[in-house]
Amino acid sequence: MESNGDSVNDVPRMPPPSMGSSNTVTILSIDGGGVKGVIPGTILAYLESKLQELDGPDVRLADYFDVIAGTSTGGLIATMLAAPNKQNRPFFSAKEINQFYLDHCTKIFPPKSGAIGRATTLISSVKGPKYCGTYLRSLVREMLGETTISETLTNLVIPTFDIKSLEPTIFTTIDGKKTPLMNALLSDVCISTSAAPTFLPGHYFETKDSEGNIREFNLIDVGLAANNPTLIAISHITQQIFMKNPDFNVITPMDYGKFIVISIGTGNSKKEDKYNAKDSAKWGALDWMYNKGMTPLVNIFFHATSCIVDTNLSVFFQALDSQDNYLRIQTDTLKGATASLDNSTQKNLKDLIQIGEDLLKKPVGQVNVETGVYGPVDGKGTNEEALAKFAKRLSDERKQRIANMKYK
Numbered sequence: 001m002e003s004n005g006d007s008v009n010d011v012p013r014m015p016p017p018s019m020g021s022s023n024t025v026t027i028l029s030i031d032g033g034g035v036k037g038v039i040p041g042t043i044l045a046y047l048e049s050k051l052q053e054l055d056g057p058d059v060r061l062a063d064y065f066d067v068i069a070g071t072s073t074g075g076l077i078a079t080m081l082a083a084p085n086k087q088n089r090p091f092f093s094a095k096e097i098n099q100f101y102l103d104h105c106t107k108i109f110p111p112k113s114g115a116i117g118r119a120t121t122l123i124s125s126v127k128g129p130k131y132c133g134t135y136l137r138s139l140v141r142e143m144l145g146e147t148t149i150s151e152t153l154t155n156l157v158i159p160t161f162d163i164k165s166l167e168p169t170i171f172t173t174i175d176g177k178k179t180p181l182m183n184a185l186l187s188d189v190c191i192s193t194s195a196a197p198t199f200l201p202g203h204y205f206e207t208k209d210s211e212g213n214i215r216e217f218n219l220i221d222v223g224l225a226a227n228n229p230t231l232i233a234i235s236h237i238t239q240q241i242f243m244k245n246p247d248f249n250v251i252t253p254m255d256y257g258k259f260i261v262i263s264i265g266t267g268n269s270k271k272e273d274k275y276n277a278k279d280s281a282k283w284g285a286l287d288w289m290y291n292k293g294m295t296p297l298v299n300i301f302f303h304a305t306s307c308i309v310d311t312n313l314s315v316f317f318q319a320l321d322s323q324d325n326y327l328r329i330q331t332d333t334l335k336g337a338t339a340s341l342d343n344s345t346q347k348n349l350k351d352l353i354q355i356g357e358d359l360l361k362k363p364v365g366q367v368n369v370e371t372g373v374y375g376p377v378d379g380k381g382t383n384e385e386a387l388a389k390f391a392k393r394l395s396d397e398r399k400q401r402i403a404n405m406k407y408k
Contacts, residue, residue, distance in 0.1 A: 011058050011089065014154060015401040016247035017066055023250040024397055025237055026260045028065040029230035031306055032072025032223040033266025034196070034341030035105050036334075038349055040077060040264040041097035042356025043329055046384065047262070048094035050391035055398075060090040062154045064394040069157040069233035072221045073266065075193035076140075079186055082152040082173075083144060090153055091143070098353055105344040107135045109199075130342070133200040137191050144187040150176035152186070157233045159226050160192040163202060164218040168225065172236055174245070180209035184217070192219035198295055199342060224298070228306035230263040230313060257322040260397075262390060263310070265330030267355065268303050269339040275300070294340065306330075310374070314367035323366065327390060329383050330374070331359050360384040 017025045030040050048061050062068065062082050070078030080092040080100070092100065109131055149156060155173045162169045176183035184207055192203045202220045226232055237259075240248040251258040275296050280288075288297045310328050317326040337343045338351055363376035364386045380386060 030074030036266035037073035044094040109342040109344040228309040
C-alpha cells in the first residue's frame with residue numbers, strides 16, 4: 001500500500017511563511033467529487049512534474065504549500081499528499097494518485113449495471129446509503145494506521161459536518177497540535193470527509209486527551225456546504241494571524257495579495273445537461289435524491305457552493321489587483337457517466353483522466369466581476385502554462401525561505 005516514490009528523507013522541509021522572501025502564504029485546495037478526483041489528480045501530477053524539473057525528482061507538493069485543503073475526495077487526496085510515510089516523506093507522489101483511484105474505486109463504488117442493478121440501486125437509495133463503505137474504511141485505516149492529523153508534513157485543512165451538533169467541524173494540523181481532542185486519526189478524518197449523504201454512511205468516533213476527557217464526533221461530508229474548501233483554508237490562515245501564530249505573523253488579516261492560491265475543481269456537467277424547472281416541478285423527494293442515475297440535490301449543492309466560493313475569491317483577488325495570485329482550474333464539459341460521482345468503471349475513470357489532460361490545454365478561466373460568468377481570460381495562456389509559472393514562483397519562494405533559515 002505504501003508509495004515507492006518517496007524513499008528520500010533529506011529533501012529540505014518547507015520553512016514557515018515567516019521565513020519567506022515576500023511575506024507569502026501558499027495554499028493548495030482540492031474540491032470534492034467522488035471518482036472525479038482523478039481530474040485534480042491529473043492536474044496535480046503535472047504541477048509536481050514542473051516542480052521536479054526545477055528542483056529535482058525527489059520534491060513533492062507538500063514541500064511547497066503552507067496549507068493543503070480538501071473536501072471529500074479532495075480531502076483524501078490532500079491527506080495522500082501530506083501524510084508521512086516511514087521515511088517521513090509524503091505517502092504518495094502526485095503522479096501516484098490516479099493509479100490509486102484506478103486500483104480502488106471499483107471496490108469503493110461497486111458498479112451496478114442492467115435493469116436489476118438499477119433497481120437494486122434505487123431500493124438502496126431509499127433504505128440507506130448506496131454503498132456500505134466497508135472497503136474504504138479498511139483501506140484508509142490500513143494506509144494511515146495510527147497517524148494523527150498533527151503529524152502531517154504540511155498544514156492540512158479538512159472540513160466535515162457534525163450532524164449531532166449541526167455545526168461544521170474542521171480538522172487542521174495546527175489545531176491538532178494545540179488541542180488533543182482535535183488531534184484525530186487521519187483515517188477517521190478521511191472516512192468522515194468522504195461520507196457523502198446518500199452515498200456512504202456517516203462516521204462516528206471519539207478522541208481522548210491525557211486527562212481522560214472524551215469528545216464525540218458524528219460526521220458526514222461537508223460537500224453540501226463547502227465542496228470547494230479554498231475559502232475555509234484562507235479563513236484558517238487569517239485566524240492564525242489574529243491568534244498571533246508566529247509562523248503567520250508576516251501578513252495582516254484579509255491581505256489576500258499575500259496569498260498564492262491554486263484551487264482545483266472536479267468538474268461539472270455541461271449547461272445543456274443540467275436540470276430545469278419544468279422537469280423538477282414534477283419531482284418528489286425520491287426524484288431529488290435519485291433521478292436517471294444521478295443525485296440532483298447533491299449535485300446541485302456541490303456545484304453551487306463551489307461556484308460561490310470561486311466567485312467571491314475572484315472578486316477579492318481582482319479588487320486587490322492580485323488576480324495573478326489566484327488560479328482556479330475547473331471544467332463544465334462533463335456529461336453522462338463522467339458527471340457521476342460514483343461511476344467507477346475503468347472506462348469512465350480513464351475518460352476522466354483524459355478530461356483532466358484536456359483541461360491542461362485549455363485557456364485559463366476566471367469569473368468576470370461584472371457579470372459573474374466564468375470564462376477564458378485573454379492573455380493568460382493555458383492552464384498548463386499557468387501552472388508552470390506558479391511552479392516557478394513556488395520554487396523561488398521555497399528556495400528563499402530555506403536560504404533565510406540558513407542565515408538566520
